[in-house]
Amino acid sequence: MYLPKPLEDSITVTHLKKLKQQGEKFACLTAYDYSFAKLIEECGVEVVLVGDSLGMVIQGHNTTIPVTLDNIKYHGTTVRAGLDKSMLMLDMPFGSLNSPQQALDNASELLKATQAQVVKLEGGSTQIKTVEMLSAFGIATCAHLGLQPQLVNKLGGYRVQGKAKSAAEEMIATAKELEAAGADILLLECVPASLAAEITNSLEIPVIGIGAGAEVDGQILVLHDILNVTAGKKPKFSKNFMQGQSSIQAAITRYVTEVKRGQFPDKTHSFL
Numbered sequence: 001m002y003l004p005k006p007l008e009d010s011i012t013v014t015h016l017k018k019l020k021q022q023g024e025k026f027a028c029l030t031a032y033d034y035s036f037a038k039l040i041e042e043c044g045v046e047v048v049l050v051g052d053s054l055g056m057v058i059q060g061h062n063t064t065i066p067v068t069l070d071n072i073k074y075h076g077t078t079v080r081a082g083l084d085k086s087m088l089m090l091d092m093p094f095g096s097l098n099s100p101q102q103a104l105d106n107a108s109e110l111l112k113a114t115q116a117q118v119v120k121l122e123g124g125s126t127q128i129k130t131v132e133m134l135s136a137f138g139i140a141t142c143a144h145l146g147l148q149p150q151l152v153n154k155l156g157g158y159r160v161q162g163k164a165k166s167a168a169e170e171m172i173a174t175a176k177e178l179e180a181a182g183a184d185i186l187l188l189e190c191v192p193a194s195l196a197a198e199i200t201n202s203l204e205i206p207v208i209g210i211g212a213g214a215e216v217d218g219q220i221l222v223l224h225d226i227l228n229v230t231a232g233k234k235p236k237f238s239k240n241f242m243q244g245q246s247s248i249q250a251a252i253t254r255y256v257t258e259v260k261r262g263q264f265p266d267k268t269h270s271f272l
């Protein structure tokens with residue numbers, strides 16, 4: 001007989017908010033298939049993201065722009081099959097959120113196919129109305145500020161964001177607006193550690209960082225980066241967790257332990 005998995009056993013946005021209130025750090029990681037999702041969950045990762053980074057580490061493109069909704073749906077269903085407890089978060093790919101209505105339709109399709117708990121949206125202030133609409137229709141969102149790889153053609157490269165005083169002030173204001181619009185989580189990518197700390201302290205929702213220093217609530221990295229299988233130049237904020245470990249499981253467990261103890265990221269993996 002098919003017995004549905006009890007919802008109360010899964011990690012939810014409420015659970016992450018509680019961790020933030022208790023000052024406990026949590027670990028997040030990308031995954032793109034069943035086997036890695038299962039292993040990652042067993043190692044104690046709270047949030048598993050099917051990121052559009054799959055365009056680069058799985059498909060071999062040099063940006064995330066070619067990733068389609070069907071790609072996220074496919075990888076999302078394979079990752080879902082490996083998870084019992086960890087929260088499943090999916091990226092909304094480039095071109096899937098050009099209006100609040102389009103985003104609502106696409107997010108609904110993704111959630112029905114994968115039973116993900118959260119969708120992540122790049123776009124910052126342009127997505128405030130979308131966050132509001134998704135929230136009104138019961139869809140939990142993770143807003144994404146700082147470096148947004150889907151905007152690479154406008155940014156002209158992958159660079160640290162929010163270094164100038166005016167850019168930092170704008171990011172703080174946008175973060176507050178996204179929270180007020182109903183965002184459940186905020187992700188900060190490649191921002192100075194002091195700015196990320198200020199944003200984290202000024203919001204009630206949990207903040208996940210990647211290249212955003214140690215004072216955010218949770219950390220996320222790309223799986224292929226921490227296992228040292230990403231081709232080409234490695235991002236400064238990432239770390240080869242395979243070094244000194246004898247198995248993939250030991251490397252992921254080390255990552256989780258260092259995040260929870262506040263040991264990762266140190267200064268060498270942060271922007272100061």
Ligand code: KIV
Pocket residue numbers: 030049050051052053054091187189210220221222
């Ligand atoms: O697609 C991705 O992997 C991301 C990172 C921020 C983790 O969005």
